[in-house]
Amino acid sequence: MRVLLVEDDDRLASALTTALARHGHQVVRAGLAVDALRLAGGVDFVLLDLGLPDGDGLDALRRVRQVSTVPIIVVTARTGERDVLRGLRSGADDYLVKPFRTSELMARMEAVVRRGTRALPARPQVVTVGDVRVDLESRRVTVAGREVALTRREFDVLAFLAREPGVVRGREEILDAVWGDPLLSASRSLDVHVxxxxxxxxRPGLVETLRGTGYRLGVPEPS
Structure with a gap:
């Protein structure tokens, strides 16, 4: 297989590259999240570290999962239960904590391959609610044909809700997906962006608040 190894530690990357090559795999090395996003589409498997110099690997994981079903195993030093759950919920097929034996890594890769490729969910690229049009690919929002300038985080919140219109999303779920930290639920960051x-x-009704639960995309009345 052609394996993308996303690891910024040169010594560990070298050792893993040797081990993978010994098992017949061709290794492509990346040390940055931006390179992981660029290369993930051309490989058969991804081994992804989370502590990358240019960003959190979880964000890279989520972005790859939006467009690809390539098998991904997170390989990281983060041992907390919350970290494991976030990795799996973000789309990883498995989660392996450093240090580990290369034999265990190979066994887990084989297990993921045996399970087969997951189906990539069909998601609309353009969502329309009332006279609001949200283009998820171009990141453009128009209201009654007029383009509205949103901040990156404002659009990310809206896009997260728009991918499944009408589905209620919990505060912690939104904060985890957009900010990468569900503990921000104690702050007013989400409320300010909404x-x-x-x-x-x-359109005040565009995002509905469900007290004690979260938010969902509503059907706003034209003003």
């Missing part, structure tokens, strides 16, 4: 969405679009 208020910004309502104000900038002029």
């Amino acid at each position: 208020a910004g969405l309502r104000s900038k679009t002029g």
Whole structure:
């Protein structure tokens, strides 16, 4: 297999490259998240470290999962239960904590391959609610044909809700997906961005609040 190894530690990367080559795999090495995103589409398997110099590997994992079903095993020093759950919920097929034996890594890779490739969920590229149009690919939002300028985080919140219109998303779920940290639920960051969405679009009903639960995409009335 052609394996993408995303690891910034040169010594570990060298050892893993040798082990993978010994088992007949061709290794492509990347030390940055941006390179992982660029190369993931051309390989058969991805081994992904989370502590990368240019960003959190979880964000890279989520972005790869939006467009690819390539098998991914997270290989990291993060041992917390919350880290493991976040990795698996973000789309990893398995989670392996450093240090580990190369024989265990090979066995886990074989197990993931045996399970087969997951189906990539069919998701709309453009979502329309009332007179609001959300283009998920181009990251453009228009209201009654007028383009609305949103911040990156405002659009990410709206896009997360728009991918499954009508589905209620919990506060921690949104914060984990957009900010990468569900503990931000103690702050008002999400509320501020939702208020910004309502104000900038002029559609207060675009994002509905369900007290004690979370948010969902509503069907706003034209003003």
